[in-house]
Every structure is written in structure tokens, then in C-alpha cells.
Amino acid sequence: VLPVTNTVMLLVLQVLSWLNHKGDDWLKRHTELATTLPALKQQEQDFEKFYFISMVSNAFYSRYFSQIQLKVPQPDVYLC
Numbered sequence: 001v002l003p004v005t006n007t008v009m010l011l012v013l014q015v016l017s018w019l020n021h022k023g024d025d026w027l028k029r030h031t032e033l034a035t036t037l038p039a040l041k042q043q044e045q046d047f048e049k050f051y052f053i054s055m056v057s058n059a060f061y062s063r064y065f066s067q068i069q070l071k072v073p074q075p076d077v078y079l080c
Contacts, residue, residue, distance in 0.1 A: 011061070026046070026050070029046075030043060030046065030047075
């Protein structure tokens with residue numbers, strides 16, 4: 001059983017919303033490897049941007065969640 005605060009639930013909903021809207025389009029564009037050099041460079045730039053954003057977000061939320069675990073003794077919701 002994992003404790004989930006309202007803030008965590010909001011973050012989860014934001015991620016799911018992104019996956020359903022922007023993420024789906026992004027993934028569809030990158031299901032196949034490009035066949036021309038300009039297209040390959042664009043895919044590389046898209047991947048680097050996606051990777052950078054994910055690493056920055058991961059670092060931020062790792063620190064954030066380690067802080068809220070100390071501050072929130074009682075969870076609002078439980079996920080099983």
C-alpha cells in the first residue's frame with residue numbers, strides 16, 4: 001500500500017494528461033527511424049530535448065518527494 005497525497009495525485013494526472021495528448025503525438029512521430037539526414041537530425045534533437053526534460057523533471061521530483069515524505073505524516077489516499 002502506497003500513501004498518496006493530493007499533490008502527488010495531481011502530478012500523476014498531469015503526466016497522464018501529457019501522455020494522452022502531447023505524448024501520443026510525439027510517440028507516433030518517432031515510431032520509425034528517419035531515412036534522410038535532416039530527418040535523422042530532427043529526431044536526434046527531439047530525443048535530446050525529451051531526455052533533458054525527463055532528467056530535469058526526475059531530479060526535481062526526486063528531491064520534492066523526499067521532502068514531502070518528511071512533511072506529510074498522514075496520506076490522503078491509498079493506492080493498492
